[in-house]
Amino acid sequence: MAAAAPARGRRVRAIGWPLMLALLGGLGLLYAPMAALVVYSFNASERVLVWGGWSTVWYGRLLDNSAIHEALGRSVLVGAASASLATVFGAAAGYALARFGAFPGRGLFAALGAAPLVVPEVALGLALLLLFVSLDQAIGWPAQRGLVTVILSHASIASAYVAIVVQARLARFDAALEEAAADLGCPPFQGFLRVTLPLIAPGLAAGWLIAFTLSFDDLVIASFTTGPGAGTLPMLAFSKVRLGLSPEINALATLLLLGVLSLGVLAFVLQRRR
Template sequence: MKKLLNLQNCMLGFGLAFLYLPMLILIIYSFNESKLATVWGGFSVKWYFELMKDEQLLASIWMSLRIAFLSATSAVVLGTIASFVMIRFGRFRGHTLFSGLMTAPLVMPEVITGLSLLLLFVSMGDVLGWPSDRGIVTVWIAHTTFCTAFAAVVISSRMRDMDLSIEEAAQDLGSTPFKVFFVITVPVIAPALLAGFLMAFTLSLDDVVISSFVAGPGSTTMPMVVFSSARLGVSPKINALATIIIMTMSFLVCLTWWLASWRQKKEQELMNQLAKARNKT
């Protein structure tokens, strides 16, 4: 048994090292004095100041954040509607086709998705006159297209396990279906909505393939700038940017964990108080 536990610990340690050791090395080399990203030249924080002076990179970060927020919001709205149709409407005619079309972006290569969206926008521009040029709107539409599938999978799984008796009780008390959805359904599936939003936000912020097809000169995203600079040699400014992103995400994860623990502790204290009051009576 001890040998098995030691083997499990070794495999766990190897897996964690494989995942997080490259990030640790990247953070260390973000404080490198040398211009070469892989050659240590002494401790320095100058690349963080150089990052703050790089207007192109800062503009691409702001562009990526705006597109990611818009895409994630649209994906959650569309994913919620699609999940509601697939789960609550039963086996209607075309259910299988609709479900397949919703999940197709999950298995579709991003190159195919990007090329098809590019041809769509070019054809629409020739026939309808819109979009006249590729920019932030086309990137937003493209990211929403493939992020909706991921959000729909998360939301539909939560909606499928939801207890329908709560909604039926609210309707029996006179609530309209519209009110039931926003007062009962949405709060119950709120964790899935948040998870879908965060997943869509991350996917949009990370995408480079589809963005390369549908982006214009004034809508260059952060991954596109990083990828283009990597072909000429990674600048230590990219290490500094990656370190800031890693630290920000780590802080948010720790904050979320602390809030969840604090909420669970408060709920446990409330349950204990109720139990004590019930025992006294």
């Protein structure tokens, strides 16, 4: 038995090295292009692949570009509004799944709620577009697509992510805390505000940040559901890329990348808080 243990350890180490190399290779393929993007955003040359020294001139041009300022403002507005709506509806769905037990139709409810996680974005965008067109024909709203339709679309999709975060947060706490508050005479709504809400507050904040990040970074859904004059920052970046690569696009993409990564890290930290 004693001799078998070192043999197993050698086999595990022998298998571990190829897996580690594969992992490092995958990470390299993922992050090497991002690193190159960041480096070339500081390129002084106007030619994308010709290095001309370090410079922040392209970031300065972004600050002077009024179209980017307007698109950024729309993206922040859409992200904040859709994240707030998604947090309300997603938290309600997550609470129902975590606390209401095996109610009739729970499996179907959970499956439909998680559908945006697996359905391709093109299919979701087309479905939302058809929905808004049908509503326009039936009730005359929306007369035209714009920021409101983008906000509703992003909120409906991001709600699934918030529901998962809130449900996981509630699963870490004992429902007996809420039952104890009820036994002490605390009304249900007051018990939710004074017991449940403080417990899930980090999860709500993390869910809001995830929803904001998904909205801020979205291109496909917004392309289907927006209208003239309501383009977001990713849509502006994509339209510029179609005209050709430039260091200014590298700088814009770098800012988008850093913003999304920062929000993602903050959401992770909040979710890990006890």
